[in-house]
Structure formats: C-alpha cells, structure tokens
Amino acid sequence: MISLAKSRIMHAMDSQYLATLVDDRLAQGVFRVHPDVYASSELFDAEQKHVFERTWIFLGLESQIAKPNDYLVTWIGRLPVLVTHAADGVRRAFFNVCRHKGTVLCRLESGNTRFHVCGYHGWAYDAAGRAVDIKDQPSGGYTEAFTRDNHDLVPLGAFASYKGLMFGSVSAQVPPLETFLGEMRFFLDLAMEQGAQGMEFVPGRIGFTYNGNWKAQLDNSSDAYHLTSTHLSFMEVQRRRADSVSGNQAARQFDWKKRFEQEGGAYTFLNGHNVIWLNQSEDTKRPVYPQIDEVRARVGDLKAEWMLRLRNLTVFPSMQIADSTSLLIRTFRPVAVDRTEMRYYCLAPIGEAAEVRQWRLRQFEDFFNVSGFATPDDTAMYEDMAVGLKAAQIGYVQGYARGIGVQTAGPDALARAAGVMPISSASGMFDLQAETWGHALYREWARLMQSGVAGEPAWPQAAGAAQ
Numbered sequence: 001m002i003s004l005a006k007s008r009i010m011h012a013m014d015s016q017y018l019a020t021l022v023d024d025r026l027a028q029g030v031f032r033v034h035p036d037v038y039a040s041s042e043l044f045d046a047e048q049k050h051v052f053e054r055t056w057i058f059l060g061l062e063s064q065i066a067k068p069n070d071y072l073v074t075w076i077g078r079l080p081v082l083v084t085h086a087a088d089g090v091r092r093a094f095f096n097v098c099r100h101k102g103t104v105l106c107r108l109e110s111g112n113t114r115f116h117v118c119g120y121h122g123w124a125y126d127a128a129g130r131a132v133d134i135k136d137q138p139s140g141g142y143t144e145a146f147t148r149d150n151h152d153l154v155p156l157g158a159f160a161s162y163k164g165l166m167f168g169s170v171s172a173q174v175p176p177l178e179t180f181l182g183e184m185r186f187f188l189d190l191a192m193e194q195g196a197q198g199m200e201f202v203p204g205r206i207g208f209t210y211n212g213n214w215k216a217q218l219d220n221s222s223d224a225y226h227l228t229s230t231h232l233s234f235m236e237v238q239r240r241r242a243d244s245v246s247g248n249q250a251a252r253q254f255d256w257k258k259r260f261e262q263e264g265g266a267y268t269f270l271n272g273h274n275v276i277w278l279n280q281s282e283d284t285k286r287p288v289y290p291q292i293d294e295v296r297a298r299v300g301d302l303k304a305e306w307m308l309r310l311r312n313l314t315v316f317p318s319m320q321i322a323d324s325t326s327l328l329i330r331t332f333r334p335v336a337v338d339r340t341e342m343r344y345y346c347l348a349p350i351g352e353a354a355e356v357r358q359w360r361l362r363q364f365e366d367f368f369n370v371s372g373f374a375t376p377d378d379t380a381m382y383e384d385m386a387v388g389l390k391a392a393q394i395g396y397v398q399g400y401a402r403g404i405g406v407q408t409a410g411p412d413a414l415a416r417a418a419g420v421m422p423i424s425s426a427s428g429m430f431d432l433q434a435e436t437w438g439h440a441l442y443r444e445w446a447r448l449m450q451s452g453v454a455g456e457p458a459w460p461q462a463a464g465a466a467q
C-alpha cells in the first residue's frame with residue numbers, strides 16, 4: 001500500500017496508486033474509499049475517459065421524442081449529445097457537434113424541427129443526421145475530396161432503449177444494453193410499467209449545480225442512513241401532517257413513525273448498479289395506490305407488490321430512480337471535480353387522472369424541488385463533503401461499513417421469490433440502513449478506471465453494439 005500522505009502527489013495514471021483507492025476487503029469486514037476518489041482533479045479527468053466514455057449512459061425517455069423530428073439535447077460526461085426521432089420513425093443519437101468546425105449544433109434542450117442548422121456557418125442536418133446543406137457549396141471552390149468526404153453527424157458508438165428508457169455509449173465496445181442492465185431490469189420495470197399507456201415526464205424539470213463531486217450524488221440516493229439526521233425536519237413535518245397538527249394535507253404522504261416498524265434492505269448488482277427498498281405500510285396518497293388494481297391485473301401480483309415498496313435504484317454511473325415521495329428520475333453529470341450538474345424529472349403514467357397527478361406534483365415539490373425539504377439539505381452535505389475531502393490526511397472514509405456484518409452473498413428470500421439475483425443482499429428493520437450498496441458503485445468505478453489506465457477493454461466479452 002502506498003501511504004496516503006504520498007498519494008495525492010502521485011500521478012493518477014499510476015495503476016499501483018489506483019489500486020489503493022478502493023480498499024475492498026470484505027472478507028475482513030472492510031470497505032473504504034480514499035478521499036482522492038472525490039477530490040483529485042487528475043482522477044476526475046481520467047474518469048471522464050475511462051468511466052463515462054466506456055459504458056452506457058442514460059439519455060432520456062423515448063416519450064420525450066415521441067413524434068417525428070422531435071429531439072432532445074443531453075450530455076455524456078463532457079460530450080454534447082443530440083437524440084432525434086427521424087421521419088423514418090427511427091430514434092438515433094449523435095454527438096451534438098457540427099462537422100464543419102466543431103461548434104455545438106443544437107443549443108436548445110428539446111423541440112421539433114426538420115433541420116438542425118448550425119449557428120456558425122449555416123450547415124444543415126436532418127433528423128437522421130444527414131448533412132443536407134453545405135451553405136453556398138456551389139460557389140465555394142471545393143475540391144472533389146471534400147465532396148467525397150462524409151459531412152453527416154457522427155453517431156454515438158451505441159444507442160438502445162429498454163422499456164422506453166434510452167441509453168447511449170460513446171464506445172461501441174459495450175455489451176448489449178439488456179446485458180448491462182442485467183437484474184436491474186426487474187426494478188426498472190417497476191417504474192416503467194406503472195402506466196398502461198407508458199410513462200412520461202411531467203413537463204418541466206429541475207436543474208441546478210452544486211459545488212461538489214458527482215459521487216456525492218451517486219451515493220446519496222441509496223443512503224437511507226442520512227434520513228433521520230439530514231431530513232429530520234421533513235420527517236417532523238410529515239409526522240405533523242399525519243397527526244393533522246399541520247393543516248397542509250396536499251403533500252401528505254405517510255407517517256414516518258411507521259417507517260421504523262418496517263423491513264428494508266439493500267441489493268448490489270453486477271456492473272455497479274444497486275437498489276434499496278423498504279416495505280410500505282398502506283399509504284393511500286401514494287400516486288400508484290389508486291391504480292394498483294389495474295396495475296396488478298396488467299403486471300401480476302409480484303410486480304404490483306414490489307411497486308408498493310419504496311425503492312431507490314442507481315444505474316451506474318449517473319441515473320437514479322426514486323419511487324418514494326412521488327416518482328423521480330435523476331441524472332447528473334460531472335462538470336469539474338468539485339462541480340456537478342443535476343437534472344430531476346417527475347415521472348408519471350401517460351393519461352394519469354388529474355387528481356392523482358396533482359398529488360404526484362405536490363409530493364415531488366415537497367421533497368425534491370430545489371426549494372423542497374430534501375434537495376437543499378442534501379446539497380449542503382455534498383458541498384461540505386467537497387470541502388472536507390480535501391483533507392486526504394484523514395485517510396479512508398468509512399461510509400460503506402453499515403450492514404457488512406449481516407449481508408449475505410447472493411439473493412435473500414425476497415429477491416429469490418422475485419427471481420432476482422443480486423451479488424449481495426442486506427436486510428433488516430428500517431434502522432439497519434445498510435451502506436453495502438456502495439460496494440457495487442466503487443467496485444465498478446475501480447474496475448473501469450483500472451482497466452482503462454491499463455489500456456484494457458472495459459468489457460472484454462463485448463462484441464460491440466451497433467447503432
């Protein structure tokens with residue numbers, strides 16, 4: 001092991017140093033992460049290349065580009081991405097970059113247009129990515145070589161959808177999307193099958209940046225342990241609403257006292273994904289509740305029962321679904337080692353009844369809005385972490401230890417009954433609040449970083465997934 005004091009001055013490309021960053025010794029009851037993982041600019045640059053550009057990244061919902069010529073603009077790490085629905089009905093994903101001089105092509109976040117025209121010199125592309133007009137080409141004195149050259153938008157290495165969720169990869173050397181998602185498909189189904197006509201984002205979204213590392217958010221969605229401290233005011237307000245001490249019933253969700261009587265747990269999966277869950281006492285104000293009979297008839301008892309559990313999931317590295325207070329899809333992107341851009345969307349069944357949609361929105365605002373009970377408190381913690389983690393002298397952070405003593409390899413009874421095969425399961429009463437979910441995240445981060453630095457493929461088995 002290289003000493004911690006020495007580590008910060010070593011180059012991030014050193015594979016020996018990389019091997020020290022995630023102290024993964026579960027057999028001895030230890031799983032710790034080095035502060036450099038969150039605070040080193042060199043590691044940040046390396047993870048853009050070795051993590052974000054070598055695996056599947058969530059881009060958006062198919063329903064966001066439902067009609068021909070609809071498009072949306074997003075990012076993979078630092079790279080701009082344009083996703084289109086062309087006149088031929090096919091959805092495609094490209095680098096959102098003009099072939100002439102590399103300007104960002106489409107500056108709006110979403111819309112509908114037959115042609116994307118570059119703001120610099122006016123080259124135009126159709127929704128299938130073809131360069132349909134090189135402005136003033138006949139008078140331009142171009143050579144044959146230019147005419148023969150390809151000027152079309154450059155597609156991502158891979159693009160695919162699962163249950164209306166679109167993912168893209170910069171690298172073509174990735175496994176098929178369904179293989180990458182693996183057992184997580186069951187948990188994605190639980191979100192995406194709630195609507196008989198499919199799912200959509202409620203118009204509008206939340207966007208903000210915080211001054212901290214992206215892995216603070218990567219962690220937080222699975223972190224049940226912070227609820228009873230960071231979100232104490234939210235829990236107290238909910239208790240007052242449940243007891244009718246508060247007259248605000250519009251965003252009332254559940255009685256937090258009952259949480260402590262419930263069982264919950266954490267699962268880790270291959271490829272860095274994780275899920276935490278909590279049994280749900282009857283909560284008639286949860287948006288799925290009034291529809292549960294229709295949902296049950298359509299998806300079966302097993303999935304319907306799971307939809308009634310609270311669930312937070314992370315698809316590594318940058319997509320999360322929280323089905324707890326309202327139904328959230330969150331994406332985040334690293335902008336700098338200490339700056340992260342967040343997007344929160346409220347997910348809802350297409351054609352949902354107006355009254356239920358209203359509950360969903362009020363609950364979403366109450367917890368997830370930038371002015372809500374959760375987001376500002378969480379974000380303050382991420383920013384405090386960014387300050388604290390500059391002190392590499394503290395040694396490894398110890399935040400992945402809760403639950404190691406009770407976790408089991410493979411599925412627990414609940415997972416086995418669902419036909420789901422996690423790498424590990426940890427379950428108990430609500431206040432177990434296991435942190436074992438972190439093992440999946442940081443093992444995958446370390447795997448991608450180490451193989452990238454060594455010049456090895458991220459997915460040795462992948463034949464490549466064609467666009």
Ligand code: FES
Pocket residue numbers: 098099100101102103118119120121122123
């Ligand atoms: S950079 Fe796009 S047309 Fe010149």
Ligand SMILES: [Fe+2]
Pocket residue numbers: 220226230231374378
């Ligand atoms: Fe939180």
